[in-house]
Every structure is written in C-alpha cells, then in structure tokens.
Amino acid sequence: MSSRMRLRGLVRKEFLQIVRDPSSIAIAFLMPLFLLLLFGYGVSLDSKHLPLGIVVEQPSADTADFTAAFRHSTYFIPHDYATTRAAEQAMMAGRINAILVLRQDFAQRLRDNDGAPIQLIVNGVDANTARIVSGYVQGSWGIWLQHYAQQRGQEFQVPVDMQQRVWFNSELRSRNYLVPGLVAVIMTLIGALLTALVMAREWERGTMEALLVTPLSMREVIVGKLLPYFILGMGGLALSVAMALYLFEVPLRGSLWVLFAASALFLVAALGMGLLISTVARSQFVAGQLAIIATFLPAFILSGFIFDIGSMPPVVQFVTHLIAARYYVAILQTVFLAGNDWSVIVPNALALVAMAVVFLGLTWKKSRKRLE
Amino acid sequence: MLARIFALVLKEFRALLKDKRSRMVLIGPPLIQLMVFGYAATFDLKNVPFAVYNEDRGHTARELFAAFDGSPAFTKVAQITREGEIAPLIDSKQVLMVVHAGPNFSADLLAGRSAALQVIVDGRNSNTAMIVVNDVREIVSRYNIQWTHDHGGSPPPAHVETRAWFNPNLESRWFFLPGIVGILTLLVTMLVTALSVAREREQGTFDQLLVTPLRPVEILIGKTLPGFIIGMGEATVIVLAAVFWFKVPLVGGLITLYTGIFLFLLSGVGVGLMISSFAATQQQGLLGAFMFMVPGIILSGFATPIRNMPQLVQDITLLDPLRYFLVVLRGVFLEGTPFHLLLNQFWPMAAIGVVSLGIAGWLFRNRMY
Numbered sequence: 165m166s167s168r169m170r171l172r173g174l175v176r177k178e179f180l181q182i183v184r185d186p187s188s189i190a191i192a193f194l195m196p197l198f199l200l201l202l203f204g205y206g207v208s209l210d211s212k213h214l215p216l217g218i219v220v221e222q223p224s225a226d227t228a229d230f231t232a233a234f235r236h237s238t239y240f241i242p243h244d245y246a247t248t249r250a251a252e253q254a255m256m257a258g259r260i261n262a263i264l265v266l267r268q269d270f271a272q273r274l275r276d277n278d279g280a281p282i283q284l285i286v287n288g289v290d291a292n293t294a295r296i297v298s299g300y301v302q303g304s305w306g307i308w309l310q311h312y313a314q315q316r317g318q319e320f321q322v323p324v325d326m327q328q329r330v331w332f333n334s335e336l337r338s339r340n341y342l343v344p345g346l347v348a349v350i351m352t353l354i355g356a357l358l359t360a361l362v363m364a365r366e367w368e369r370g371t372m373e374a375l376l377v378t379p380l381s382m383r384e385v386i387v388g389k390l391l392p393y394f395i396l397g398m399g400g401l402a403l404s405v406a407m408a409l410y411l412f413e414v415p416l417r418g419s420l421w422v423l424f425a426a427s428a429l430f431l432v433a434a435l436g437m438g439l440l441i442s443t444v445a446r447s448q449f450v451a452g453q454l455a456i457i458a459t460f461l462p463a464f465i466l467s468g469f470i471f472d473i474g475s476m477p478p479v480v481q482f483v484t485h486l487i488a489a490r491y492y493v494a495i496l497q498t499v500f501l502a503g504n505d506w507s508v509i510v511p512n513a514l515a516l517v518a519m520a521v522v523f524l525g526l527t528w529k530k531s532r533k534r535l536e
Numbered sequence: 537m538l539a540r541i542f543a544l545v546l547k548e549f550r551a552l553l554k555d556k557r558s559r560m561v562l563i564g565p566p567l568i569q570l571m572v573f574g575y576a577a578t579f580d581l582k583n584v585p586f587a588v589y590n591e592d593r594g595h596t597a598r599e600l601f602a603a604f605d606g607s608p609a610f611t612k613v614a615q616i617t618r619e620g621e622i623a624p625l626i627d628s629k630q631v632l633m634v635v636h637a638g639p640n641f642s643a644d645l646l647a648g649r650s651a652a653l654q655v656i657v658d659g660r661n662s663n664t665a666m667i668v669v670n671d672v673r674e675i676v677s678r679y680n681i682q683w684t685h686d687h688g689g690s691p692p693p694a695h696v697e698t699r700a701w702f703n704p705n706l707e708s709r710w711f712f713l714p715g716i717v718g719i720l721t722l723l724v725t726m727l728v729t730a731l732s733v734a735r736e737r738e739q740g741t742f743d744q745l746l747v748t749p750l751r752p753v754e755i756l757i758g759k760t761l762p763g764f765i766i767g768m769g770e771a772t773v774i775v776l777a778a779v780f781w782f783k784v785p786l787v788g789g790l791i792t793l794y795t796g797i798f799l800f801l802l803s804g805v806g807v808g809l810m811i812s813s814f815a816a817t818q819q820q821g822l823l824g825a826f827m828f829m830v831p832g833i834i835l836s837g838f839a840t841p842i843r844n845m846p847q848l849v850q851d852i853t854l855l856d857p858l859r860y861f862l863v864v865l866r867g868v869f870l871e872g873t874p875f876h877l878l879l880n881q882f883w884p885m886a887a888i889g890v891v892s893l894g895i896a897g898w899l900f901r902n903r904m905y
Contacts, residue, residue, distance in 0.1 A: 187820045195827065202831055206849035207840045209663050214843075230694070255701070257877060258863075270694075280694040288703030289870045291711050292579045292667075293841060298698050299670050302677065305696050312693060323683045324600065325650040326676045328669050331626060333659030341662045353826055361819050448738075450557045452731045452822045456723065457565045460830055465573050470839050472664045474632075475582040480575045494629075497660040507628035 170380055174388030182392060191357045192396040196350050196404045203346050204412045209338040211296045216240040217251040217263040226271040229312070230282075233304040234264065240300070255287055262286040262297045332417075332501040340415070343408045344496040345469035347401075351427065352463040352489050354400050355434020356441065358393040360455035363442035363531070382532050386524060390435055397431045398424075408500070418499035422509060426499065429516040430492040436523030437488065443530045463489035491515045540750055544758030552728060552762060562727055562766065566720050570774055573719075574782050577712035577839075580609075581667055586633040587614035587625055594642025600653070600679055604635060609671045626658050633657045633668055645683070702870045713784045714865035715838045718858055721771045721797070722804055722832065726825050728763040729808030733900075734821030737813075746901065756809070756897040763805040771797050778869075788868030792875045796864035799882055802889030803857035809896040832858050860885050 182188045216234060220227045235242050243260055245251035251263045265283035267273075273280035284301055286294040306322070313320030333340045366372035375385060405423065408414045416423070441458065445451035465471060466480075467489035473481055484490050491512040498508045553559050588601050605612045613631060616622065625631045636654040644651040655672050659665045684691065703710050736742035745755060775793070778784045786793075807828055815821035835842070835849065836858035842850055853859050860881040867873030867881075 185817060185819060187817070187823050191823055195823070198827070199830060202849065202852070203834055206835055206845045206852075208844040209666070209840055211841065211844060256871070256873075274693045277691070279691050282694050282696045284696050284698045286698065286700050288700030288706050289711060289866050290841070291700075291703055291706040291708040294700055294703075294706050295667075295670055299673060301696060301698075302673070305694070309692055309694075321648065321650045323645055323651065323680045323689075324653050324676050326653050326655055326673060328655045328657065328672075330657045330659035330662070330665050330669070333662050333665070336659060336662045336666055338662050341660060349830075353830065357823060357826060361822065365819075445557060447555070447557075448818045449731050449735050450555065450561060452818055452825075453558065453561045453727045455822060456726055456730070456825060456829070457561065457569070460826065460833075461569060461573070461719065461723065464833070465576055468661070470663065471576055471578065472581060472584075472661065472667075474584060475578065475580065476576050480572055483572055484576075501660050502627060505627045507624075 171384050171388055175391050178392040188358060191354055192400040196400045199350050200404055200407050204343055207342050212238055213241050214297055215260040217243050217245050217254055217260040219245050219248050219251050219265045221268040224271045226274055227266050230308055233308050339412055343412045343414045344500045345493055347404045348489050348493045348496055349463045352434055352459050354397050355431055356438040356455050356459040359435045359438030360441050360451050361448045362389055363439055364445050364448045364451040368447055382528055386528055393435055401427050414500055416500055417503040419504055422504050423499050426495045426513055429513055433488040433516050433520040436520050439527045440523045443527050462487050467493045469493050488519045541754050541757050545761045548758055548762045566724055566770055570720055570777055573716050574713055579667055579708040582608060583611040584609055585613040585631045586610050587616050587631045588612055589616045589634055589636040591639045592637045592641035596642045596645050597637035603675050603679055710784050713778045713782050714869045715862055717774050717778055718861045718865050719833055720774055721767060722858055724770045725763050725767045725804035726808050726829055728766055729805050730812050730825035731818050731821045733812035734815040734818045738817050752897045752900045755900055759809055760805050764801050767801045784869055786869050787872035793868045796861060799885040800857055800861040803885045806889040806892030810892040813896045813899040832856050837862055857885050857888050
C-alpha cells in the first residue's frame with residue numbers, strides 16, 4: 165500500500181469521526197458566526213453619550229453660553245444637579261462619569277485677569293474613559309473660547325494648532341481594527357479547539373497504539389490528523405472574512421490571497437499547538453484544561469489586539485513573542501487596513517512558519533517518545 | 537448524609553489533584569498569567585516610537601519636539617527631512633507617529649498667528665491611535681499655556697481644572713488589575729468544573745455515581761465544593777498579589793469583597809457544571825466552556841465599556857456574571873463602595889448561580905445517553 169493511500173484512509177477516518185460528533189463542525193462554523201456577530205456589533209471603543217453631571221451654581225447668560233456646547237454634543241448626555249454634593253452622590257452611585265462645575269462667580273471672574281476656573285471632576289476608576297471625557301471637555305472648551313472671542317469681535321488664536329491625520333483608519337472607526345483582531349482571536353480558538361483533544365482521545369482510548377501498529381508512520385498520523393481540521397478551519401476562516409468584509413464593512417486594502425496564505429500559516433500553527441497540547445497532556449481532561457489556559461486569554465491580552473505591545477515592560481514583550489496570535493494580528497491589521505506591506509507581512513509570516521514547525525516538530529518528537 | 541458528601545468531595549479532589557499535570561495546570565498558569573497580564577494590560581503608552589520632520593529653522597519647534605521626547609509616552613527614533621520618508625516609516629511600523637512642523641512654524645508663532653503642527657498617526661490599532669492623539673493634545677496644550685504665559689499674552693477667559701477621583705494619576709493599571717482578578721477567578725472555576733461531569737459521562741463512571749444512594753443534590757454539592765474551595769483559595773492569592781505586588785489600593789471592606797467573590801464563584805461554578813452536565817463528551821464540554829468564557833470576558837466591560845454596546849448586546853450582558861463581579865471588584869478596590877450600594881450586583885450573581893446549579897442537578901438524572 166502506498167503512503168498516499170494509507171494517508172487517504174486515515175483522513176477519511178478522521179472525517180467520519182468529525183461528522184459523527186458534530187461539535188467539530190460547530191467549532192468551525194457556528195462559533196465564528198456567533199462570536200463575530202456578538203462582538204462585531206457589541207464591542208466598540210467609540211465612546212459616545214457619556215453621562216456628564218453639570219452643576220451651575222448661579223445660572224446666567226454666560227453659563228448658558230458655556231454649557232450649550234455640552235448640551236448639544238453627541239459625546240455627552242447632560243444631567244443637571246443643583247449642588248455639587250448631589251452630583252457627587254450620583255457619581256458615587258455610578259450614574260455619571262464626570263461632573264462639570266461652574267462656580268457662583270463664573271460670570272464675574274470671566275472678566276477678571278486670571279480667568280474663571282471651570283472645575284471638572286472625573287471618575288478615575290476607568291482611567292481610559294476619564295481621559296476621553298477630559299479630552300472631549302477640553303475640545304468643547306476650545307470651541308467655546310473661539311466663539312467667546314468672536315462674540316467680542318476679537319480674534320482668538322492658539323499658539324500651536326495641532327492638526328491630526330490618522331492613516332489607514334481616518335475616522336478612527338474602532339470596528340475596523342477590532343474585527344480583524346477578533347478574527348485572530350476566533351481563529352486561535354478554532355485551531356486549538358479542533359485538535360486539542362484529538363490525540364489525547366486516541367491515547368486515552370488506546371486506539372493510538374492500534375493506529376501505530378499499522379504501517380502508518382508517526383508523520384503520516386500527524387498529517388492525517390491535521391488535514392481534515394485544516395480544511396474545516398479554513399472554511400471557518402472564509403466565513404469570518406466574508407462577515408468582516410460584507411457585514412462589518414471593514415475595508416480590505418491588501419489582497420485576499422495574502423490574507424488567506426497568512427491565515428493558512430497561522431491555522432497550521434494554531435492546530436499544531438492544539439496537537440502539542442493534546443500530546444503533552446495525555447488525557448482529554450488535562451488537554452481541555454490546557455486549552456482553556458493557553459489559547460483565549462493570551463491571544464486576547466498579549467497579541468496586541470487590545471493592548472499596545474510596545475508599552476509593555478521588556479520581559480512581557482518577550483513573552484508576547486511566544487504567542488502566535490501576535491504575528492497574525494499584525495498581518496491582519498496591515499492587510500485589512502494598510503495593504504500588502506511586505507516589511508510587515510514577511511517577518512511575521514516567517515515567525516508563524518517557525519512556530520508551526522516547532523509545534524509540529526515537538527508533537528512528533530513527544531509522540532514517538534511515548535511509544536518507547 | 538454528611539459523610540457521603542464528604543467522601544464524594546474527597547473523591548473529586550483526588551480526581552482533580554492526583555495527576556501531577558492536572559495539579560500543575562490548576563495552580564501554576566493562573567499565577568503566571570496574573571503576573572504577565574498584570575503588566576501587559578494597560579492603556580498607558582510607554583516609549584511609543586515617533587519621528588520628527590522639522591522644516592522649521594527657528595528653535596521654537598525644536599523646543600516643542602523636545603517636550604515630546606521628554607514625555608515617557610514617546611521616544612524619538614528618527615529625524616527625517618523629506619515628506620517621502622513618512623510613508624515607509626509608518627507602513628513598516630518603525631514609528632507609530634510622525635510630527636511635522638512646516639517652514640513657517642517659528643515665524644507664524646512669533647507673529648501671533650497659529651502655527652500648524654501636523655501629527656500623523658498609524659491608525660491600524662485605532663485604540664492606540666486615539667490614546668496617542670490624546671497624549672499629543674495634552675503636550676501641545678501645556679506648551680500653549682506656557683508660550684502664552686512667557687510671551688505676555690492674556691490668559692483665556694476661562695480654564696478647565698481637572699481632578700480625578702479614586703485614581704488621581706489616571707493609571708489604567710488600577711482599572712485593569714481588578715478586572716484580571718475577575719477573569720482569572722472565572723478561568724479557575726472553568727478549569728475545575730467545565731469538564732468534570734463530561735469526563736465522568738464519557739468514561740461511564742457518572743452512571744455508577746447515579747446508582748449509588750447519593751441523591752442529585754448530594755452529587756451537586758460534591759461537585760460544587762472543590763471548585764468553590766480552589767476558586768476561593770486562588771482568588772485570595774490573586775487579590776493579595778494585586779494589593780502587595782502591583783500596589784493597587786484596596787480601600788473597601790473585605791466582607792464586601794468576599795461576598796462578591798463568594799457569589800461570583802457560586803455563579804461561575806454553577807454555569808460550569810451546567811455546561812459540563814449538558815455535554816455528552818469532553819469535546820462538547822470544552823466547546824461549551826469557550827462559548828461561555830469568551831463572550832463572558834469580552835462583553836463583561838473588562839476592556840471595552842458596556843455603555844458603548846448596542847442595547848440588545850447590553851441586555852445580553854445581563855446574563856454575564858462577570859459583568860457584576862467587575863463592578864464589585866472595581867468598586868471595592870478603588871472607590872470603597874459600601875455593601876448596600878452593591879446589592880444590585882450581588883443578587884443577579886446569586887440568581888445566576890442558583891438557577892444554573894438547579895439546571896445542572898436536573899440534568900444529572902434527566903440527560904442520559
């Protein structure tokens with residue numbers, strides 16, 4: 165019997181197993197569908213409608229003029245409070261994120277030399293939202309300054325005027341970067357989930373030994389295990405990419421071929437990690453536990469998907485190099501938003517190749533050792 | 537009855553801890569992840585590489601660029617002289633930002649006109665880009681105030697004085713660490729419970745358990761307690777590490793904190809056992825664990841605010857126990873929120889726990905293969 169025929173037989177057997185326990189098909193197709201729908205619509209960093217408490221101690225034309233900017237902004241939902249104390253209580257109870265206070269002497273001190281202080285109290289627990297609130301308030305204040313000067317026939321000019329241009333995602337639509345990142349997280353899950361229990365199950369049931377007394381070599385067994393799940397995984401990927409492009413309207417500025425080639429590399433690495441987990445763990449139970457630990461959270465937190473890798477301490481940056489999703493996120497964000505930039509794609513693709521080789525090599529080595 | 541339950545709990549512990557690998561998996565990785573994630577999860581930028589493109593001959597622009605380089609958020613890695621150099625630097629990710637002052641920068645500034653400072657940011661990660669833009673705006677506005685002051689300009693008629701409660705330096709690590717406490721506690725409960733019934737079903741030992749005199753309630757207690765005890769122990773270690781290693785202030789009461797941990801473990805263990813007893817194989821159990829854990833974490837408000845989600849998804853998060861636990865953790869750690877203000881977080885966790893445990897107990901007998 166030729167090697168190709170043996171392999172075909174094994175692949176066929178794996179496919180039959182997949183069809184019998186539909187959870188593999190659910191992993192490949194239902195999971196990306198469900199998770200992308202939920203996250204693509206659900207996750208957003210575009211902060212709008214922030215609840216802002218406004219306290220005006222002595223209402224006047226000046227205060228009304230100042231607060232108008234906040235009342236008509238889409239960034240804030242204004243809540244009025246009579247006293248600072250009432251507003252503070254509302255912030256303690258979590259009903260508002262920040263308080264803007266205009267003191268009694270606001271109108272009067274507006275004409276003083278030092279200018280009137282506007283007090284902004286932010287809830288600093290969510291430091292990021294606090295910064296965003298403070299940035300929006302500064303922005304509204306700047307607009308008001310110009311407006312105020314114009315009303316008095318003066319010209320107001322800031323010394324240095326900052327003009328920002330954000331490349332690749334000019335309107336800072338967070339979905340454009342979250343969806344490619346989510347695809348990477350979901351592909352990590354698919355890859356590892358499909359294979360994490362596969363080898364462990366065979367060892368646990370003793371069928372691996374049965375498989376190995378056949379003329380099949382270990383290499384053929386690994387390829388035979390990999391191939392069906394690879395095909396399933398690529399199907400899941402095609403579904404995810406289609407959703408990203410047509411449902412979430414993320415632009416694809418690079419080519420589809422590069423995207424699929426990089427994804428194929430990543431999928432081999434992710435499946436390889438699953439096989440390695442399966443081989444190291446020896447039992448399905450431990451393999452499942454390892455899969456829970458090693459896949460989702462590292463891909464979510466250490467891949468650069470949410471948190472900037474460059475801002476992490478050097479030791480942690482080093483650890484991120486062990487996470488395959490890191491390279492895939494970099495490729496996906498570039499291919500989707502920037503284009504076929506080879507200076508980003510090539511090094512990251514090579515890293516994925518290296519990871520796939522290491523995972524599969526270790527799987528092969530560990531499996532052979534177990535027989536001795 | 538107590539003796540029977542005790543024997544079962546003992547057996548469950550043995551099943552979890554007898555294997556050296558399983559023991560290591562339960563204790564080592566969550567603590568390692570605490571260390572790694574504790575440092576990784578921050579939105580405070582550090583050493584963001586940027587390039588300066590300065591066409592101005594005067595020294596005012598140079599002063600401003602020095603302020604950029606002096607900020608811990610930014611590190612200058614290149615100085616360019618042509619516009620054509622911008623794209624390759626950003627495309628290849630060598631720099632995240634280019635700041636550009638045109639030839640008239642100093643002249644405009646000295647003549648009392650607005651001088652334009654162009655900031656070009658890589659938007660591939662739009663969250664980082666947004667933070668970069670915010671940081672730059674702060675530097676520029678500080679520079680503007682100083683410049684106006686130094687050049688005898690009149691100060692603006694009003695100015696904003698910002699004060700941050702609970703986290704005066706707006707350190708985002710203080711926000712994320714309590715979140716990590718929640719995530720890792722969830723992880724541990726999933727590790728202990730999600731596959732436990734599924735394994736016994738697959739191996740056939742669960743049927744044996746069902747024909748013993750043990751009642752489903754007793755089996756339920758036997759399966760719940762290990763997750764509870766291990767979860768409680770690890771949560772305590774993680775809280776201690778957050779306080780003493782990462783120096784996140786813990787200003788609230790321990791009773792409030794532990795009420796939260798207790799109820800969260802109840803709901804986490806409940807959902808884990810429910811998934812596990814629904815699954816016929818460990819593969820299905822694992823799939824179920826991920827289908828709960830992944831949305832449970834991403835939609836919990838850990839990294840992206842629930843407020844930003846569409847209403848439908850916000851309603852779905854009401855089923856997520858982690859959502860409530862994060863409010864408790866952040867409240868107790870940073871704000872010192874008193875017990876009674878957290879009741880609205882406590883009861884949904886208790887309800888999720890009781891309902892899911894009930895379903896798990898029911899499934900023990902009524903789901904047969």
